[in-house]
Amino acid sequence: MYAYDELDRTLINERVSEFRDQVKRRLSGELTEDEFKILRLQNGVYLQLHAYMFRVAIPYGTLSSKQLRRLAHVARRYDRGYGHFTTRQNIQFNWIKLAELPDALSDLAEVGIHAMQTSGNNMRNVTSDQWAGVAPGEIEDPRIWSELIRQHTTLHPEFSFLPRKFKIAITAAEHDRAAIKIHDIGLRLHKNADGETGFEVLVGGGLGRTPFIAKTIKPFVSGRDILSYIEAILRVYNQYGRRDNIYKARIKILVHELGIEKFAKEVEEEWKAMGDVGLTLDHAAIEEVRSRFSYPAYEKLPHMPDELKQAAHDPLFERWRKNSVSAHKVQGYSIVTLSLKPVGGPPGDATAEQMDAVADLADKYSFGEIRVGHEQNLALPHVAKRDLPPLFKALDRLGLATPNVNLVTDIIACPGLDYCSLANARSIPIAQELTRRFANHDTADLIGRLHINISGCINACGHHHVGHIGILGVEKNGEEFYQITIGGRADENAQLGTLIGPAVPYAEVADVIEDIVEAYLALRDRPEELFVDTVKRLGVEPIRERVYATR
Amino acid sequence: MTSPLEQKKIRITGPSMVTANRTWDGAVVYRTAKQGWSTELSDSAIVTTSDEARALLAEATADDVGAVGPYIAPVELKDGGKVKPGNLREHIRAKGVTIDLQVPA
Numbered sequence: 001m002y003a004y005d006e007l008d009r010t011l012i013n014e015r016v017s018e019f020r021d022q023v024k025r026r027l028s029g030e031l032t033e034d035e036f037k038i039l040r041l042q043n044g045v046y047l048q049l050h051a052y053m054f055r056v057a058i059p060y061g062t063l064s065s066k067q068l069r070r071l072a073h074v075a076r077r078y079d080r081g082y083g084h085f086t087t088r089q090n091i092q093f094n095w096i097k098l099a100e101l102p103d104a105l106s107d108l109a110e111v112g113i114h115a116m117q118t119s120g121n122n123m124r125n126v127t128s129d130q131w132a133g134v135a136p137g138e139i140e141d142p143r144i145w146s147e148l149i150r151q152h153t154t155l156h157p158e159f160s161f162l163p164r165k166f167k168i169a170i171t172a173a174e175h176d177r178a179a180i181k182i183h184d185i186g187l188r189l190h191k192n193a194d195g196e197t198g199f200e201v202l203v204g205g206g207l208g209r210t211p212f213i214a215k216t217i218k219p220f221v222s223g224r225d226i227l228s229y230i231e232a233i234l235r236v237y238n239q240y241g242r243r244d245n246i247y248k249a250r251i252k253i254l255v256h257e258l259g260i261e262k263f264a265k266e267v268e269e270e271w272k273a274m275g276d277v278g279l280t281l282d283h284a285a286i287e288e289v290r291s292r293f294s295y296p297a298y299e300k301l302p303h304m305p306d307e308l309k310q311a312a313h314d315p316l317f318e319r320w321r322k323n324s325v326s327a328h329k330v331q332g333y334s335i336v337t338l339s340l341k342p343v344g345g346p347p348g349d350a351t352a353e354q355m356d357a358v359a360d361l362a363d364k365y366s367f368g369e370i371r372v373g374h375e376q377n378l379a380l381p382h383v384a385k386r387d388l389p390p391l392f393k394a395l396d397r398l399g400l401a402t403p404n405v406n407l408v409t410d411i412i413a414c415p416g417l418d419y420c421s422l423a424n425a426r427s428i429p430i431a432q433e434l435t436r437r438f439a440n441h442d443t444a445d446l447i448g449r450l451h452i453n454i455s456g457c458i459n460a461c462g463h464h465h466v467g468h469i470g471i472l473g474v475e476k477n478g479e480e481f482y483q484i485t486i487g488g489r490a491d492e493n494a495q496l497g498t499l500i501g502p503a504v505p506y507a508e509v510a511d512v513i514e515d516i517v518e519a520y521l522a523l524r525d526r527p528e529e530l531f532v533d534t535v536k537r538l539g540v541e542p543i544r545e546r547v548y549a550t551r
Numbered sequence: 552m553t554s555p556l557e558q559k560k561i562r563i564t565g566p567s568m569v570t571a572n573r574t575w576d577g578a579v580v581y582r583t584a585k586q587g588w589s590t591e592l593s594d595s596a597i598v599t600t601s602d603e604a605r606a607l608l609a610e611a612t613a614d615d616v617g618a619v620g621p622y623i624a625p626v627e628l629k630d631g632g633k634v635k636p637g638n639l640r641e642h643i644r645a646k647g648v649t650i651d652l653q654v655p656a
Contacts, residue, residue: 027575029616047619049644051577097576346650417640418648428650478638 001064001369002147003292004112011154012109015116019043020102027099042122044090044115045101048421054079054096055118056108060128060146060170061089061372065359068370070111072355078104083355085340085348087374087412087463088167089127090118094419122160123153127169129177130373133295134381136329139189140197142172144290145226148281151289152227158234163241164249166234167206170199174492179374181205181214181494182466184251185233187226198222203233203263204255205494207460212252213494215260217267223286228279232271236263296367296382301332304385311389319441320392323403325383334385336366338378338395339402339410343439346428347413348376357398365391376412377405407444408452408517409435412463416456416473417480423456425473425480425506430454433510438517447517450531451489466490468532469516470497471509480506486516486543487535498540501548512547519546563604565637566626568595569611570644571618579644580618582611588618592645593634597626 004012019039026036040046044055056071063071071091075083078100079093086092096104108114117125126146133141149168153159159166169178172189180186186202198220205214221229233251240258242248255263311317326335338358340348350358358378362370365387366380373379378400383391395401404410411434414420416427431454438444453467457474464470470485481503488497504512517531523542524534535543569582573590580588581595589595598604604623611621625637636642643649 027616032615033574033619047572047577049640050579050647051572099575344651418643418650426649428648432650480639 001062001294002059002143003294005292009109009112012112012114012116015043015114016102016105016109019105023098023102038120040098041120042116043101043105044118045098046119046421048094048415048419049417050419051095052098052101053419054093054101054104054115055086055090056093056113056115057118057125058089058091058113058372059125059150060132060143061130061374062132062143063370063372064111065362065368065370067111067113068355068359068362070108070113072352072359074104074107075355076352077107081353082349082351084346084415085350085372085376085378087376087414087461088125089130089372089374090125091372092415094415116154117150119165121162121164122166123149123156123162124165124167126150126153127167127178127183127374129171129173130371130379131177131326131335131381132172132371133293134328134330134333134335135173136327137174138329139172139191141290141293142170142178142187142189144286144293145187145189145199145223146170147289147293148227148286149230152279158231158238162234162238163243164246164251166237166251168230176490176492176494177373179463179466179490179494181492182207182211182463182490183214185230186214190220192220196222199226201229201233203267204252204260206250206252207463207465208250209247209458209460210250210253210256211460211465211496212256213496214252215255217260217264224281227281228274228277229267229271231277231279232267232274235270235274236266240266296369298330298333298382299384301384301386303331305332307386307389311392314389316396317389317392319445320396320401320403321388323407324401324405325388328382330382332385334383334388336380336383336388336391337373337405338380338400339405340377340400341404341410341435342399342402343409343435344432345399345435347411347431350378354398354400357394358400361391361394375410377410403441404444406449406451408438408447408450409444411435411452411454412467413454414456414461416454416462420456420461422459423473424458424475425456425482427454427456427462427471427473430471430473430482430506430509434513437510437514446527447521448527448530450517452513453488463490464488465496466494467497468530468535469513471513474503476503482506482509484509484512484516486540487532489532500540500544501551504551512551515547516543519543522546561605561608561623562601563598563623563625566597566599566628567604567623567637568592568597568626568634569604569607569621570595570624570641571611571621574616574619577619582607582621586610586614588614592626592636595626595634597628597634598623
């Protein structure tokens with residue numbers, strides 16, 4: 001956990017007072033909506049179909065049990081009793097009243113939560129691996145660097161009025177769980193030949209209507225130089241990025257138009273020209289932030305406790321353990337993923353009761369800490385293996401032990417037309433129907449790892465471009481249709497999916513997805529070959545032929 | 552369901568109304584013939600020509616304190632004068648989400 005200092009607390013509290021005054025002036029008519037819009041967006045407040053939507057930051061996906069309980073309180077007191085975890089380590093409340101928002105923000109500020117950097121054309125919430133600090137083989141905890149960047153960019157004028165929103169993600173593990181290649185800047189922590197810790201810097205990733213995978217701009221930037229290097233990137237973006245066309249304003253467009261070599265040269269020249277602007281991180285500055293992260297006092301525990309051996313006789317427990325429990329860097333401990341994808345449920349939603357219960361379980365079994373991943377699931381990062389059996393029973397009672405993590409029903413979906421004012425088509429009902437079609441866990445296990453991503457419009461909040469199967473809702477003559485892509489992936493081998501055929505109407509989507517999965521099962525060369533690897537080996541055509549032959 | 556945020560030219564092809572979100576709570580509201588707002592679609596002022604639509608939208612837009620983001624949306628007029636939303640977006644705004652809100656627990 002990261003402990004905020006007095007400066008952080010003052011900043012958050014002042015922001016609440018400021019926003020309370022702004023809301024008061026808006027409701028009295030002193031501020032017009034045009035004047036108010038940028039102010040509310042700076043506090044995570046959007047206007048959606050039915051109400052205001054309030055997006056709250058969960059920096060680098062780390063929550064304390066106290067903070068999660070407070071989110072449950074906000075869901076219960078100010079909303080309709082639930083919240084929606086997003087693909088960028090935020091939580092959204094869908095039914096909140098503007099007049100009550102200052103009180104909600106105030107309640108959150110008491111536990112160090114805010115909504116800064118969750119909307120607007122600024123530096124957004126810096127995201128990271130939800131297993132940060134506990135993943136085996138990690139270079140070091142990437143959240144330290146996320147926090148350093150957060151501190152530097154929050155309310156910084158250089159980063160507050162950008163041509164468009166700007167997103168950074170950091171990973172320090174071999175397997176990229178933070179989807180860094182679809183971010184404006186992706187940072188991969190690694191060590192150079194001299195053993196120094198630094199970053200591979202990637203730039204220009206992003207989805208939306210013009211998707212790109214980020215490209216490496218510099219293979220190694222020392223940790224002490226990362227702030228100045230990011231600033232150099234942002235200066236080049238601020239100088240050359242387009243502000244005349246919202247669809248061409250993201251840095252990915254600039255990188256694409258300039259070319260990565262030219263863009264890299266511009267950044268390098270800017271970086272050198274900047275000289276020493278006081279952004280070099282000395283050892284003390286890094287250690288100061290590092291020291292504010294606390295880690296559990298782990299016990300010395302056996303690798304395989306008796307409790308786990310006994311529980312292995314329970315097939316339900318064993319299925320869940322194999323699916324949702326992952327290796328921890330400390331012997332005797334595990335990382336447990338809590339699926340927010342129950343069969344028939346809206347992906348990523350959690351009720352206030354579930355949030356409270358997870359907070360209690362975190363206190364009991366995970367040193368009071370919870371993580372939020374971009375896949376819209378939660379995790380308990382420090383669970384002793386001996387506690388896995390009782391934890392499973394508790395999660396099962398809460399509907400949070402669906403053994404489908406990384407399987408076909410672990411669907412990432414945006415809110416879609418049920419909530420979103422930008423959407424052209426619904427996402428959630430498609431996801432719900434698919435979870436019913438693939439509800440049989442034996443079938444899901446047989447299929448293996450398969451990520452389905454659904455977006456209700458081209459803005460791609462459901463990251464459909466990088467789904468193994470991507471589903472994009474479009475509108476045709478007033479009807480919902482869905483384009484389907486296959487072969488995308490969001491990990492260290494990120495790539496965009498390929499369109500498999502003509503868009504299909506709402507009622508046919510689940511049938512087509514079933515046919516695609518059937519085709520994969522028939523075409524894969526062995527059970528271990530993942531869907532995305534079969535597509536890579538064979539291309540789209542063999543699957544297209546099987547799926548569309550009779551359509 | 553092309554987003555009304557992309558509504559650039561005002562040209563209607565059938566009966567329409569003006570809708571927005573109430574400022575203080577964001578609730579879906581409809582412009583009435585009495586120059587006010589109602590949460591009931593049945594209270595909405597119905598226009599049938601582009602000129603009428605432009606005028607109704609201009610009047611609604613002027614009330615910046617009462618509601619946010621007014622736009623023109625289609626309606627269906629049923630027998631007996633009953634007003635129905637003219638597309639899925641407006642159906643969802645009028646009736647609520649199409650999914651069960653209760654997360655299975």
